[in-house]
Amino acid sequence: MQFGFTDEQTMLGESLARTLERGSDAAALFELGVGAALLPEEAGGFGGTGPDILMVFRTLGRAGAVTPLLDSVLLGAGILAAAGETDLAEAASIGAARIAVGLDEPGQRYDGTVATRAAADRLTGEKSLVHGADQASHLIFRATDGLYLAEAGAEGLSMRGYALMDGGRAAEMTLRDVPARRIGDLALLDRPVAAAVLAVCADALGVMERATDLTADYLKTRKQFGRPIGSFQAIQHRMADLLTEIEQARSAVWNLAAHLDGPGRDRHVAATKSLVGRVARLVAEETVQLHGGIGMTEEYELAPLARRLLAADARFGDSDHHLERFIAVSAASAA
Amino acid sequence: MDMNFSPEDQAFRGEVRQFLKDRLPARLSEKVRLSRELTKDEIEEWHAVLNEKGWLAGNWPNEFGGAGWTAIQRHIFEEESALAHAPRVLPFGIAMLGPVLQKFGSKEQQDRFLPRILDGQDWWCQGYSEPGAGSDLATVKTTAVRDGDHYIVNGQKTWTTLGQHANWIFCLVRTDPAAKAQEGISFLLIDMTAPGITVRPIVLLDGTPEVNEVFFDDVRVPVENLVGEENKGWTYAKYLLTHERTNIAGVGFATAGLAALKRIARAQVANGRPLSENPLFAARMGEVEIDLMAMSTTNLRMLAQAAAGQAPGAESSMLKLKGTQIRQAINDLTRRAVGPWALAFPSEALEGANDDQPPGPAEAAGATRSYLNNRKLSIYGGSNEIQRGIIAKSLLGL
Numbered sequence A: 001m002q003f004g005f006t007d008e009q010t011m012l013g014e015s016l017a018r019t020l021e022r023g024s025d026a027a028a029l030f031e032l033g034v035g036a037a038l039l040p041e042e043a044g045g046f047g048g049t050g051p052d053i054l055m056v057f058r059t060l061g062r063a064g065a066v067t068p069l070l071d072s073v074l075l076g077a078g079i080l081a082a083a084g085e086t087d088l089a090e091a092a093s094i095g096a097a098r099i100a101v102g103l104d105e106p107g108q109r110y111d112g113t114v115a116t117r118a119a120a121d122r123l124t125g126e127k128s129l130v131h132g133a134d135q136a137s138h139l140i141f142r143a144t145d146g147l148y149l150a151e152a153g154a155e156g157l158s159m160r161g162y163a164l165m166d167g168g169r170a171a172e173m174t175l176r177d178v179p180a181r182r183i184g185d186l187a188l189l190d191r192p193v194a195a196a197v198l199a200v201c202a203d204a205l206g207v208m209e210r211a212t213d214l215t216a217d218y219l220k221t222r223k224q225f226g227r228p229i230g231s232f233q234a235i236q237h238r239m240a241d242l243l244t245e246i247e248q249a250r251s252a253v254w255n256l257a258a259h260l261d262g263p264g265r266d267r268h269v270a271a272t273k274s275l276v277g278r279v280a281r282l283v284a285e286e287t288v289q290l291h292g293g294i295g296m297t298e299e300y301e302l303a304p305l306a307r308r309l310l311a312a313d314a315r316f317g318d319s320d321h322h323l324e325r326f327i328a329v330s331a332a333s334a335a
Numbered sequence B: 001m002d003m004n005f006s007p008e009d010q011a012f013r014g015e016v017r018q019f020l021k022d023r024l025p026a027r028l029s030e031k032v033r034l035s036r037e038l039t040k041d042e043i044e045e046w047h048a049v050l051n052e053k054g055w056l057a058g059n060w061p062n063e064f065g066g067a068g069w070t071a072i073q074r075h076i077f078e079e080e081s082a083l084a085h086a087p088r089v090l091p092f093g094i095a096m097l098g099p100v101l102q103k104f105g106s107k108e109q110q111d112r113f114l115p116r117i118l119d120g121q122d123w124w125c126q127g128y129s130e131p132g133a134g135s136d137l138a139t140v141k142t143t144a145v146r147d148g149d150h151y152i153v154n155g156q157k158t159w160t161t162l163g164q165h166a167n168w169i170f171c172l173v174r175t176d177p178a179a180k181a182q183e184g185i186s187f188l189l190i191d192m193t194a195p196g197i198t199v200r201p202i203v204l205l206d207g208t209p210e211v212n213e214v215f216f217d218d219v220r221v222p223v224e225n226l227v228g229e230e231n232k233g234w235t236y237a238k239y240l241l242t243h244e245r246t247n248i249a250g251v252g253f254a255t256a257g258l259a260a261l262k263r264i265a266r267a268q269v270a271n272g273r274p275l276s277e278n279p280l281f282a283a284r285m286g287e288v289e290i291d292l293m294a295m296s297t298t299n300l301r302m303l304a305q306a307a308a309g310q311a312p313g314a315e316s317s318m319l320k321l322k323g324t325q326i327r328q329a330i331n332d333l334t335r336r337a338v339g340p341w342a343l344a345f346p347s348e349a350l351e352g353a354n355d356d357q358p359p360g361p362a363e364a365a366g367a368t369r370s371y372l373n374n375r376k377l378s379i380y381g382g383s384n385e386i387q388r389g390i391i392a393k394s395l396l397g398l
C-alpha cells in the first residue's frame, strides 16, 4: 500500500506554492499549467486524477488563493470534456475561456431539483449562486432534460452579482428564452461534481492546516498572566483535539481522491464531504476562539480563512446533507 | 416550589408586551429581525422612546431616574424586548457605568453624568481592554500621571465597542506603576472630544466596523473625573463586571433566535419536505431547545437567589458559559438552515454594496452575519475559558 503523491505531483505542488507566494493572479497560474493538471489527456490536459486535484487545491487553500480553477476548469471544463466539447474545455484549461456553471435554483437547497426548461434550444428559468458568473465567457446550465451551453451576454440573460464568504463572487441569474445548445445528459455531471467536491474538501484541508499553523504560532507568542497562552493545558488539549480532527479530514480527503474514478465513489463523496464539512466548521470556530479578539478582525489573516471554511461546508451540500446521502447510499449498496 | 411568575410579574409582562406593540416602530424591529446593523440615530431613537416611558434604565433605582425593577422584572423586559425584535439597550452607560457611579461616584458626578446617560446626550464606551491586557485585564498599561488638577493620559485601549459613536469613555488607567498589578489602577472618565484622542475602526469577521482602537496622546483629564479613590479602580471594575454579567445568559436573545430558526426551518424545503420535518435537523433543533428550557430555569433560579440577597458567585460563570454556547448553537443552526445562501458575504449583502438584494431567503445574510458576529460571545465578557477556570476554582477548589 502506498499513500502519497507522484514526483510530478509533488513538483507541481511546489511550483504552485512558489507562484502563489507572489499572489494569486489567474494568468500566472494558467501559465504554470495548473489548469491542464486538472484535466485528463483526452481533454488536452495532463492530469485530472484524484491526487492531482488534491495536490492543487490543498495548495491553493493553504495560500488562501481565490482563483477560477474550481468553477471554470475543474467543474466547467470537466463537464465540457465529458460532453466531448474538447476545444472549449482546452480553452478553459489555459484561461482563454471562462466557464461558469449554473446548477442550483432559488428555493432549492442541496437536492438538485431544477425547473429551468428548454424549448427549441432556448432556456427559461432562474439560477441561484452561479459562481464566477460575472467573469464568464460561457455558461453551462442544468435544465430539466439535460445540460446546455450558452454564451455570456446572450439575449434574455440577466444577472445580479454579489461577494461570497470564500472571497469569490456569484450571481443570481434570470433566463428568458436564452439561446443555448444542449451538450448532454445530466449524468455527465457526476464525475465533475464529485471532483469539485474533492476540490472543496482539499481546499478546506489546506485552509485548516494554515489556520492551525497561525494559531499555534500565536499561542506561542501571545502572553497573558505572565506566560504564553499556549502553556495553559486547557488550550493545549483543544489544539490537540483540533489536530486529531484535521488528521481525520486528511484521511477522508485521501479516501475520496483514491475512489474518485472507482466503484463506491458516491459513498466516498458523501462520507468525505460530511466529515470535512463538520471539521471545517470546528476548525473555524476553535481557531478564532483560541486567538481571542484578534481572531475576529478582518485585518488578521485568520478571518478570511475562517469564512472560507464555513463556505466549504455550504457548497455542494453541507455535512448533514451528505450524512443523509451516506446513509441512503450505504443502505442501497447493502440491500 | 413555585415555578410560576407571580400575578404582579405576569401583569408586568402584559404591560411590557403592550408597550412594545404600541411604541416599537416596525422599521426598527424589521431591521433587528433580519440582523441588519442599526445606525446611531436608530439606537438613540429607541433609547428615547424607552426613556420617555421611564424604562430605559430598568436596573437603576428610582432616585436616579431608573425604573427600579426587580431582577425578575428586568428579565421579563429583556425577554419580551428580544421576542419583539426591539433594539437592545446599549449596556455601556446604563448597565455598566450607571451602577458604578451610583455606588462609588461623587454626588457631583452622579448629578452631572447620570441624567445625560438617560436623555442620550452622552454615549459611553468601555475602555478596559488593551492590546496587551485581554483576559489578564489587571496588566493595563495606559498611564494617568497627575499634573496639578489634571491627569495626563497616554496609551491605548482596544476592542471598544461602538466607540466610533461615543463622546465619553470610561477607562482603567494605571496611576501607580510601582504597586502590584491590581492595586495601581484607577477608574477615569474621559471626554472623547478632548485633544490627543484618536479613534481607529476595526472591521470584524462579519465585515462591520463594530469595535475600535482608541489612542491617548497626552490627553488632559480633569481630576474631578476620577471615580472614587485613586488606585481603587480594580474594585470598581470588578463591581462593573458583575453587572455586565446580569443578563449574560441572554435567554431572551436565545428564545427569539430559536423562534426565528424554527420559522426559517419551516420555510426551507429539503428533499421535498420542510427542513423542520427533516429528522436530522429536527433533532438538532430539539436538542438546543431542551438545553434552552433548562438554561432558562437555571437563569430564573439564579435570579431568585439574587433577589434573596445572595451575591452572584461562580453560578454567573455558568450562565455565561452555557448561555453563550446555546446562543452560538442557535446561530450555527440558523446559518445551516439557510443552506447554500449562507455563502453570500454578509456585510456586502446586507448593506447593499451595489443596492443588491442578498440572494436566498430574506433571513440568509443576517443569519451568516449573526453567526460570525456572535463568535464574540465566547470571547468577551470574560472568555469562556476564563469562566471555566472560575467555575473549577471557586466551586471545586481545584
Ligand SMILES: Cc1cc2nc3c(=O)[nH]c(=O)nc-3n(C[C@H](O)[C@H](O)[C@H](O)COP(=O)(O)OP(=O)(O)OC[C@H]3O[C@@H](n4cnc5c(N)ncnc54)[C@H](O)[C@@H]3O)c2cc1C
Pocket: A222, A224, A225, A229, A232, A234, A235, A289, A290, A291, A292, A293, A294, A296, B125, B126, B127, B128, B129, B131, B133, B134, B135, B136, B158, B159, B160, B161, B210, B211, B376, B379, B380, B381, B382, B383, B384, B385, B386, B389
Ligand atoms: C467583538 C468584541 C467586542 C469587545 N468589546 C469590548 C469593549 O467594548 N470594551 C473592552 O474593554 N473590551 C472589549 N472587548 C475585549 C474582550 O473583553 C477581550 O477580547 C477579552 O477579554 C479577551 O481578551 P483577548 O482578546 O486579548 O484574548 P486573550 O486574553 O489573549 O486570550 C486568547 C485566548 O486564550 C485564552 N486564555 C487566556 N487566558 C487563559 C487562561 N488562563 N486559561 C485558559 N485559556 C486562556 C482565551 O480564552 C482566548 O481563547 C471586546 C472583544 C470583542 C471580540
